[in-house]
Amino acid sequence: MKLNLKVFLVGAIMVTTLANAQIGTRFPSERKIVTDPVTGTELIFLTSTPAGDSKIYPTHPQWTADGEWLIFRSNRVKGEAMAVNEETGDLVQVSEGGYSGMLNIAQNSMKLYYMRNVEDVEEGDWGKNRSLEIIETDLAQLFADSEAGTMKSAETYQRVVGVTPKEIGAGGDMALDAGEEWIYFRIGSEEAAKHLPPDVEVEENFGPRNMGAGPGGIAKMNIKTGEIEHVISVPFQVGHIQSNTWNPGEIIFSWETGGKSPQRTWTVMADGTGLRPLYPEADYEWVTHEAVISKDEVAMAIMGHRDVDIEEQPLEESTTSTAVRNPENPGQETSWGPSGTREKPTGLAIVNLRTREMLIAGQTSEGSGLWHVHGSPDGRWAVGDDFSRSLYLIDRNNREMKMLTTGHKVTAADHLHPTFKPDGTKIQIQSAMLSEDGRSMNIVVVPVPEEWLERTYPNKI
Template sequence: MKTVFNTLFLLVTVASFSQIGTRFPSEKKIIKDPVTGQELIFLTTKSAGDSKTYPTHPQWTADGEWLIFRTKRANGEALAVNEKTGVMVQVTEGGYTGTLCMAQKSMKLYFMRNAGEDKMKVMEVNLDAVFKDSQAGKMKPVSAYERVCGITKAGMGASGDMALDANEDWVYFREGKEEAAKYLKPDVVIEKSFGPRNMGAGPGGIGSMNIKTGELKHVVSVPFQVGHIQSNIWNPGEIVFCWETGGKSPQRTWTVMADGSGLRPLYPEADYEWVTHEAVIGKDEVAMAIMGHRKIDIEKEAPVEAAKNGEIRNPVNPGQESNWGATGTREKPTGLAIVNLRTREMIIAGQTKSGSGLWHVHGSADGRWAVGDDFSRSLYLIDRKTNEMMMLTTGHKETAADHIHPTFNRDGTKIEIQSAMLSEDNRTMNICIVNVPKEWLNRK
């Protein structure tokens, strides 16, 4: 009885305190897609509220061996899963907020944590030490692995929408409206909410922190709501962000340098274009989706009147609300677009023949591949040299708690997605790897 009691106490203790370095057994399972026959490597399979970091950020650690993900299996802490063994290790203790930023030059993890009094702490975790001590079963107090890089000031309204610079000495984060307003000229017209989700109103801003000294700097203010802040991890000091409305934006994509110079639309879009889900994929390139998900209205005035009346055409999938206006149809070119940051040229790498069109997009840093999902949660790979497109996997359930969000690894050989394919409730998601087919990798 005493042994049973001690075992139960140990289990309750681990579940309650969620200590950094706690290990979870492998759930790794390899299956074949029932439609395409492609191999799907599920690194998690239990219903534990798993989700990947947003595709604007790296997913793998610097050594390429671990993937960091969000989960509820450790009281909402972040976990790392070893791609080869499937073993999982808890890598935070005390919670986090917003984006998990994996360094690519060192085995470090960065994120924000609430510091109280309207302040946020930027935290650093030494992943190398966590993994080694966890493997040895000799964990130290969390203070041995965590470091406070700095604390934002009260009133800044700093949030966890954060990105790590290519030099890994600064992080960029979203500022609140009051802070952003301090740096705008009095004659700047502040944008109002746009679309049926009542989002997009300004002002918005981006701040930065030196993670070695804690120094704070203001980067830029704009008259609209800022979202999806990401750094170009190949080019120091370059930032990409968006005008966030929850859907169609008057001008979605933006870029600016860390010193506040060079602010401009990344891709100047037309009123009829629905641009979304931009992601920096290489030193000079950003992938984005120009959506072709809405049916063409033969009577051109119909969508305008519908928008005035607040009617909804089809609430099943995002962006079908008529309140967005006449946009996102295939009357004009749509598809997976790639913009060159230097020449400003845009190409469309590919598009599905029907359906929603490509939705969340990414690409390999070497320029060989592009990838995108659609409303059916199918995943498509594109050969950028030949324009050939292949469906890699499908059937990841439209009822899933989130979208599959594909992201390439640094070598451009595999793609991480999140999938509800195995979930019994048709919502819970797992972490999954899809390899680029060998026959494509072997192409000259």
């Protein structure tokens, strides 16, 4: 009994310590290399315990400016962001006081930016009637002091850039401009309506998830002064906001419906000029998961996941949608319209922001087709996952496609969400391969095969 009590007390102390862990707290390395049993690819698991890890969305950078650390979300310390060193596996807590929405890693400085609730958000009040702080974290000083064991108070590393007024309904989906002088973020429909021209017709919901209705909008905050300016209002619900991390003042965003949109991808400049569809899509095209991959290019998926003859599926008692939502093969509801079949070209599409030319880099021969997509900034590689949680690499010079890894469990809490490292040698994913419950994910780095890296071409892209 005494032994059990001792174990209980030690466990309770550990839980309390983790729950109150401070910024800079370090955790033991979990780094291990696992060989994919199907493809033989060596997978670098930077985390390997069931601690509720998830990577930053593929629309945003994953690595710090020095290329040494990946920042991610985790329940190791609930509500706080974590960093892991790619080479050593060292784990460090990089926020204190919580965060809201997207984590933004600067690419020209060792800084991290995110939003944080100023006060508790009441249930059902998400995205409106609240104020948010935008926080800047000095990662260079934080990592140095954490390694030296000389951590100071959180205020030493975290600076409040500014606070959003309640009335603009700021949301946590935000992006850091390439010039690192402005932060872009979503605003509420009431604020967006104030800036929408009176002759613009507001869009209604689209599709079975009852999302997409407008208006929506984007504002920006100056990192030095905290000044807030309006960027653009549009007649639909704004989804993912991302910046072109090579070109200051260039924004990419989406019309969010939870599935197929009438016109998914959009671009606008930071001063509100140049609003246009990034890729003008047809009714039969299901465009999704756009991600800026280089100075001039955006990757996106044109889905080919639906049968030509789509039959209405029966309702489940647990849903009010027009058809059952299948997590292993989503988007089958007929109310999405005629899109998503392979009667027209589908696959991993890449759009040039300057010439507006679109090309299909590749597509799987069966299954759902490529879903979440990305590419290397040097133009050599593209990468995509599919509904089976398999990962495919594409050589853009000769269109060769190779499955890098599979078996990451369709029961996982989320999808692989591949993102290239800026040097084009590695891809980060999130995986439930090691999870006993089939859901909890880990942070994984997948190297581009050495024989592919050694390839040379007489006419490079």
